[in-house]
Amino acid sequence: MNKTDVMQALEHVQATNDHGNLVAAGHVKNVQVFGDEVMLDVYCMNPTLQAKKKLEVDILKAIHTHAYEKAKIKVNVIVPEEVKQQAQKPQQIKGEALPGVKNIIAVASGKGGVGKSTITANLAVSLAQMGFKVGVVDADIYGPSMPLMFDVTTAKPRGLNIDGVSKMEPVESYGVKMLSIGFFAGANQAVVWRGPMASKALNQIVRDAHWGELDFMLIDLPPGTGDIHLSIVQSVPITGVVIVSTPQAVALADARKGVGMFKMDSINVPVLGIVENMAYFTPEELPNNKYYIFGKEGAQNLANELQVPFLGEIPLVQSVREAGDVGRPAVLQENTDIAQQLKEMAKNVVTELVKRNDELPPTEVVRITTMAGCSPKKVEA
Numbered sequence: 001m002n003k004t005d006v007m008q009a010l011e012h013v014q015a016t017n018d019h020g021n022l023v024a025a026g027h028v029k030n031v032q033v034f035g036d037e038v039m040l041d042v043y044c045m046n047p048t049l050q051a052k053k054k055l056e057v058d059i060l061k062a063i064h065t066h067a068y069e070k071a072k073i074k075v076n077v078i079v080p081e082e083v084k085q086q087a088q089k090p091q092q093i094k095g096e097a098l099p100g101v102k103n104i105i106a107v108a109s110g111k112g113g114v115g116k117s118t119i120t121a122n123l124a125v126s127l128a129q130m131g132f133k134v135g136v137v138d139a140d141i142y143g144p145s146m147p148l149m150f151d152v153t154t155a156k157p158r159g160l161n162i163d164g165v166s167k168m169e170p171v172e173s174y175g176v177k178m179l180s181i182g183f184f185a186g187a188n189q190a191v192v193w194r195g196p197m198a199s200k201a202l203n204q205i206v207r208d209a210h211w212g213e214l215d216f217m218l219i220d221l222p223p224g225t226g227d228i229h230l231s232i233v234q235s236v237p238i239t240g241v242v243i244v245s246t247p248q249a250v251a252l253a254d255a256r257k258g259v260g261m262f263k264m265d266s267i268n269v270p271v272l273g274i275v276e277n278m279a280y281f282t283p284e285e286l287p288n289n290k291y292y293i294f295g296k297e298g299a300q301n302l303a304n305e306l307q308v309p310f311l312g313e314i315p316l317v318q319s320v321r322e323a324g325d326v327g328r329p330a331v332l333q334e335n336t337d338i339a340q341q342l343k344e345m346a347k348n349v350v351t352e353l354v355k356r357n358d359e360l361p362p363t364e365v366v367r368i369t370t371m372a373g374c375s376p377k378k379v380e381a
Contacts, residue, residue, distance in 0.1 A: 001068040003033050006040070009066035013058045017045035022059075029078070038063060041076045047087045052077045098206070098236055100213045101135070103353060105272065106232060106241040108262070110254025112143075112223035115277040116244040118324050119314070119345075120220040121149040122331040123242070126346030128175035129331070132215040135170060138180030139202055139232060140222040147182040150174065151327025157183055160210050167210040174329065177214070179205045199231035206235055223254075233267050240272040240356050242311065242349060247276055247298030255299065259306055272352040273309035274299050275345060278316040290315075309352050312345035314338075 007023055015025035022028050027043040042059065044052050056075045063071050098104070107123070109116040120136065128134045138146035147153045150173040157179060158169045170177035181201060211217065219238075222228050232238065241262050245255035255274065262269040276299030280290040293316065303310040314320075317338045323330040331342040 001033060001036065001038075001071060003031050005067040006031050006033060006038055006063060009062045010040075010042075010059065012062045012066055013055070015045070016043075016051055016055055036068060036071055038067075038071050038073045039076075040074075041078055044077045044079050045083055047079045047083055052079070098211065098217070101211060101217045101236075102215050103239040103357075104217045104219065104236055105349070105353070106219045106221055106229075106238050106262075106269070107244060108221045108229070108241055108258050109223050109244045109251075110256070110258040111245070111251045114223075114244050114246045114251050115314075116223065117145045117149060117220050118320060118329075119242070119244045119275055119277060120218055121146065121324070121329045122342045123346050123349060124176045124216075124218050125174050125329045125331050126343050127216050127218075127350070129343075130346070130350070133213055134175070135177040135211050135214045135217045136179075137202075137206055137217060137219045138178065138182060139205075139219050139228060141181050141202060141228060142222065144180045144182030146178055146180045146220060147171075149324050149327060149329065150176065150178060152178070153182070153327075155183060157209075162210050166208075168205075168208055170209055170211060173327075174332070177211060179209055181205065199228065202228060202231055203235050206232075229261065230267075233269060238269045240270045240353055242272050243274045243308075244277055245274060245299045245302070246278045247292065247295040249295065249298065251294075252298050252302050255302060256306070259308065270356050271306075271308045272349060272356060273311035274303040274306075275311045276300055276313040279313035281316040284318075309348070311348045311352070312341065314341055314345065 007028065010022045010028055011024070013022045014020075015022050015027050017025065019025040022042060027045075028040065029043060030039075030041040032039045040059070042055065044055050046052070056077055059075050060073055063073055107116055107120040117138075117140065124134050124136050136146055138144045147155065150171075152171050152173050155171040157171055160167045160169045168179065170179045171183065172178070219232060221232065243255050243258050245251045259271055259274075261267065262271055276297075278294055279299075280292050280296070282288075282290055297313075300310050300313065315338065317330070319333060319336070320330040320338060323333065330336075331339050331346075333339045
């Protein structure tokens with residue numbers, strides 16, 4: 001047995017990058033033969049232990065079969081440094097774009113009960129009032145609230161046939177298209193699903209619907225940081241996320257985790273900013289007084305600390321709660337302070353989205369490029 005015999009035997013071993021055999025791929029770096037002993041260095045382009053072990057076994061079989069069946073073989077498997085570095089890079093989990101949907105904004109909160117769905121509903125209606133085409137996905141599978149907030153609790157999405165494919169037609173209210181698991185579950189029926197089933201249902205709501213052309217799709221996420229959130233970023237490319245929190249310390253601690261989740265390297269969704277909900281209370285009989293029930297400027301301070309934009313403070317107002325309960329978002333209360341504050345928050349979201357799309361690589365083909373006042377001036381590719 002000599003070096004030529006060994007090299008010919010290694011031609012029967014597949015390279016780990018699928019570029020022919022080990023010899024043709026140039027992965028055999030050193031071969032030494034001493035009688036019946038063989039020592040060799042080979043490159044493995046797959047850093048996993050399983051791949052390295054398989055390569056070693058294949059080499060032993062090839063030499064024993066094609067060179068010398070009693071050969072004593074010592075294989076040194078080397079993973080190139082560039083392969084190691086590439087393996088250490090987090091793989092981003094991004095979904096495919098939705099046809100016709102230009103920007104997808106997730107609305108999230110670390111803690112429940114901070115008014116995330118209320119902010120989502122009013123943001124959606126505000127954007128529709130600006131002239132944008134808006135859709136809402138109620139991704140809070142276990143506690144859907146959008147049908148109530150838009151006064152469409154008895155509505156049922158119709159089936160459509162689009163180019164031979166069955167699709168759901170979103171329900172429309174106040175100029176906003178919407179789908180929610182609440183349309184398919186009874187008012188008294190609890191949704192008791194494990195994570196994979198909930199994620200599958202959510203993906204169907206997003207993907208199996210005929211949304212048409214949308215400037216914005218808002219996704220009202222459940223509170224926390226769980227598998228529904230991961231399912232969303234795996235299903236569609238999120239343009240940006242809005243975090244909602246109250247000023248109190250408990251809510252801020254969870255909001256911080258929410259920001260951290262979307263900033264993870266594997267997710268890497270830009271945070272458009274933080275909205276402080278229930279920022280203060282002003283009684284009707286004392287319109288000039290502000291009572292900071294849950295603390296003062298907590299979310300604003302958090303935004304400054306995390307270096308993300310602050311999108312505005314929304315006060316604790318009875319009419320907001322009443323508007324949500326009767327299915328008429330508070331932003332529709334023309335010429336009221338709360339409506340103006342909600343509209344200002346929506347304008348800030350659009351402003352930050354424009355900055356995001358100008359400064360960062362787009363996650364969609366079409367972006368908002370200009371805005372004048374409260375109305376879109378132009379939407380173009």
